[in-house]
Amino acid sequence: MNGNILIKPSVQQKFDHVMQSGRILFFSAPCGFGKTVVANALLRKWRTLCLRADAPDFSLQALPDEWDILLIDDFQLLQEQETSQTLCELIRANPARRFVFLSRGVPPAYLTAFQYTGLMTTLEPDDLLFDHEDIRNFFASCKVAVTESEINGILKESIGYPLGVAITARQMSDGKPFSPELTARAYREVFAYFEAAVYNRFDLPVRRLLLELSLFEDFDMEMVRMVSGDPRAGERMDWLLRHTTMLRYDSRERFHFWAGFRAFLLWEMDREYTEEKRKALFSRGGLYYELKEDYAHALECYTQGGDHTRVAELLVRNADLHPGMGHYAEMEKYYRGLPETEILASPSLMQGISMLCALAMDYEGSERWYGELKKFAEHCGRQDAAGKQARGRLAWLDISLPQRGVKGLTETIPAVFRLLTNKEVALPSFSVTSALPSIMNGGKDFSEWSKKDDLLYKTLRLPVEAVLGRDGVGLADCAIAESKFEKGEDVTGRMLSLLPQLNEIRNRGTPDMEFAVSGLLARSQLANGQAMDARRTIEVLRECFAERGLTRFLPNMDAMLCRIDMHTxxxxxxxxxxxxxxxxxxxxxxxxxxxxxxxxxxxxxxxxxxxxxxxxxxxxxxxxxxxxxxxxxxxxxxxxxxxxxxxxxxxxxxxxxxxxxxxxxxxxxxxxxxxxxxxxxxxxxxxxxxxxxxxxxxxxxxxxxxxxYPHFLAPRLAPGEELTPTELQILHLLCADKSNAEIARIMDVKLPTVKTHVSHILDKLDVKRRTEARTAAKKLHLVPEDL
Structure with missing residues (x-):
């Protein structure tokens, strides 16, 4: 970093705490986070003895007496047990003195006692990263002009990394605007620094391990061993975790790289590894995820590795495990990436691509793949297992394809029921709701059925539940309750008989139906003025689904909670x-x-x-x-x-x-x-x-x-408070920090006119100052977030 100094208020506060009632301030962050610069600025008024752990003459013996603070840089290089014992004794023997350690690694175990007793404060990478205000202040200290939009761009590209911000400020010091070309130069300079200051100091096996892991967003020790094939991978990971802070914990057993360092490693990999080597690594990662039955990540790895055969096999397996239209939407890019020959060889894949085309409103493509599946079934004998599978998937599409509607289902479902009874077809599982909180308006719209809901409930209940299997558990009772609800009936009594079925739905049915029942309960509560009860119903279910890993339902649950928020x-x-x-x-x-x-x-x-x-x-x-x-x-x-x-x-x-x-x-x-x-x-x-x-x-x-709910969908601004087009233009300029005189020149109006408009704007936004107007305008979405 350059000589400009920026001490974040939170860092100053922690330093002051150590000076008043602590003993040790431990900087734990990768290179380029400004540890040395910040430490020197904090200590400039104190008598400081500075030592470097990598100096040939480093010693904690016979230290001079004239110091208040001992600073040790490159602390991660302290390894000898004798040195650590000497250091602990030195800290304990000097209660009036303070100690500052600068390390690229984590605090060593022998300092844990000081941390537990509150005598050691640790500054981690997140404490040193710059935020929006920090970047503005840093550029001001460098006397480099920068706009608000440029600050937003710098923060996004640098992730607040101090060295990246400093390099960007230097490159903009001659008046150059922030641009993609400038960003690329800054990245190259940061990467060159990483290469010289960090990467080249690691031995070759550690470098290889880092590069191979960089292809993956996160990993655990089992994946590290499988991807690297290194028998000493665990030992090397332990060394990296103790001596660097480039690896972060996702949980107790999973890790990921700090984003800036991972970007560097991927840059380095492009220079050192061939495409074939990278594909081989992705295949190993895919195998790891496949063995864990994490098919989403396995598919991503196999796709990156170009292994279409494994992608096809996993899509078939995943379709069997996770039925429903939601599954196909989630896996769309993998289906689309398969060669047609792979799809034509599998009834499951033809079924999937037909549904995908329908969801993309490509109904011609959907019917084309339905036709290919039909040809496949016709070419197979009646006793052929593949033909039986194809016929079952055709029946599934007959019921599920959205463009087919529901008018023919009253004949289709009994016919399929007879085929199932005679064991002529085997149906894949369904998802009636497609992860929506509704049966009437889920995978299909059953409005037509609602016209005769009582009759259909009596005549179709058994065949529907048989055809839909697990998804049929509780379906009929929930569907008729929802039909009556849409017609304005009070369904409280129906819900009281339906809710006891939730245990059976959880045990024998599907989470789709569980969400449909709970969603209907919440809608009924909301309609009866019980908004807080409705919110609680969905919040409890969301928490339960999140714990069970049923993430595909969460976005619609969050949308449902948003609707309740708007009502209240x-x-x-x-x-x-x-x-x-x-x-x-x-x-x-x-x-x-x-x-x-x-x-x-x-x-x-x-x-x-x-x-x-x-x-x-x-x-x-x-x-x-x-x-x-x-x-x-x-x-x-x-x-x-x-x-x-x-x-x-x-x-x-x-x-x-x-x-x-x-x-x-x-x-x-x-x-x-x-x-x-x-x-x-x-x-x-x-x-x-x-x-x-x-x-x-x-x-x-x-x-x-x-x-x-008297304020539901009420506009934020009443009709009399709406801004005129001219006022809206002036508000944009005001939020861009333009003075009244500048606004007058841009709008080609007189200064008193601008002042009048600004006064009206402040009144309509119910604020007193121009700075408050920007906050209010963003809250009302009158100006862009990044203005």
Whole structure:
């Protein structure tokens, strides 16, 4: 690092604590974290005796008397037991003196007693990394101009690594802007430093071990041995853990490299290893994960290694273990990377690619692969096991493909039931819900069935449960309860009889059905004004699923919690979900995420961003139409109507009319009434000429929800507080630290006009200062986060 000094307040605080009531300050961080520079700055007012552990004449014997603090650099090189004993005795014998140790390794075991008694404070890498404010202050100390957006870019690229920040500041010192070319030069300089100061000091076996492990994001000792093939791998890992801080703990048994050092190792590997050697390492990693039955990571490794045969075999095995459309979406890139010859040889892979095409709304491709699977089945004899498997997978697609709808299922399911009974086919497992909190609107939309739900419950319950196997446990009772709920009935009694089945569902059924039952319970609680109970229902289930490793359900659970937050007015929590977990991918529709898309649009409506909400909603329309998604269509039309209404666009009437027409056809109430106070003014302004009895029931339900949740989807800014286009332009310039005079020049208006606009902006944002306006504007999403 250069001579500019930046001492973080948290570091100064820990140093002051050691000087007042401690004995030892231990710096434990890789090279380039500024340990020496920071230590020298902290100690500049103290009488300090400086020693280097790697000096030929290093000794703790016969030290001079004139010192208050003993500083030992390269502390990780202290190895002799006699030296460690001498050091401990020296610390104990000098209670009035302080000790500062600079190490690239972790604190050694012989200092543990000082740490446990509170006499030693450790500064770790995270304590020394720069944050946004640190970078701004460092550049100021270097007298180098830097903008807020450049600081954000520097923080992102450097991860706050002090040496990287210092090199970047030096390269920008002659007025050069932060750019990709400058970043590349800074990386090369940092890597050259790593190579000279760290990597070249390791012996060859350690270097080889580091390079081979760098291909993997994390690893345990078993994986280290399998990938490296080094019989002394454990010994070398132990040395690295004691003498460096490049390895971090993910848990007690798993490790990963510090990100900056891993980037260097991958750079070094590109120079030293051939492509064939790298592929061989990935294959070893794939074998490790395969033996652990961690197929997601195994597939990633085999794909990186170019082993398509192993990828195909694992996809077949994983499909059997994890059925349902959600599985295919998760494994899409591996299916897409397979040669067609591999797919055509496997009924399981043809089934998977047919479903994947359907989920991507490539219905022509889906039917093409369905046809290939059909040809495969026809070429096999009736007694051929492969033919039986192919016929079973065809039946699975007949039931599951989203473009097929549900109208023919009342004939298909009994027919498949007869084939199962006669043992003519063996069906793969299903996922009726596709990891959504619904059966009616899960893998398929069963609105058509809701018209005759009582009759179908009586006639189809047994064949449906037989065909669906484990996924059929509890399905019929949950489905009819959900159908009645959508029609506005109080399902409290049905839930009381359904909830006792949860134990049976956990033992004999699937987590999909468990989520569907709990999701219906939470929706029922929310509809009855019991929002906190609804939140607790989902939070408990989420915690349970996370412990069981059922991660594919968590994103939709988080979206469900976000909806509850919006109902209760916890807008900050909804903002956090939007910032950290919303899909926000309008150009790449993934139909498996539609529950999250609808949630995202709700947050954007709440944020006063109608254009963003429309951008989120519109890509779903073709899927909803092609796959007869009635319930999704109602939600989409209601949300679109609310959005257009707030934009004063008269087209809202057509969208709301379409929603009401569809809801009335199926007698659905909750699908519309859930929007309560947000849709109530639209219903009052619309002259709808449909079923009056149904409409009266709907209005009663809407008013009830409006009473329970009067602020649901209410905009952050009231109509009278909305910023004009001119005010919005000035707000952007204000947040970019432009003065009133600069704003006047850019906008080509007079200075008093700017002052008037700024005053109006502060009033509308309910703040008093310009600095507060930036925070409020970001919270309201009026300006970008990085401005």
């Amino acid at each position: 007015g916890n807008l900050d929590a909804a903002d956090v979900w939007y910032r950290e977990k919303a899909p926000r991918e309008p150009t790449h529709l993934n139909v498996m995420r539609r529950y999250r898309y609808l949630t995202q649009a709700m947050v954007e409506i709440m944020q006063n961003r109608p254009d963003a909400a429309l951008l989120t909603l519109s890509p779903m329309e073709p899927y909803i139409q092609n796959c007869a998604r009635i319930i999704d269509g109602i939600h989409l039309n209601v949300l679109t109507a609310i959005t257009l209404h707030r934009k004063h666009d008269k087209r809202w009437r057509k969208r709301l009319t379409a929603a009401l027409d569809a809801a009335a056809e199926y007698s659905f109430i909750r699908t519309v009434s859930v929007y309560g106070t947000a849709v109530l003014p639209l219903l009052g302004a619309l002259d709808w000429d449909g079923d009056k009895k149904w409409y009266k029931q709907l209005m009663a339900a809407v008013r009830m929800q409006a009473a329970f």
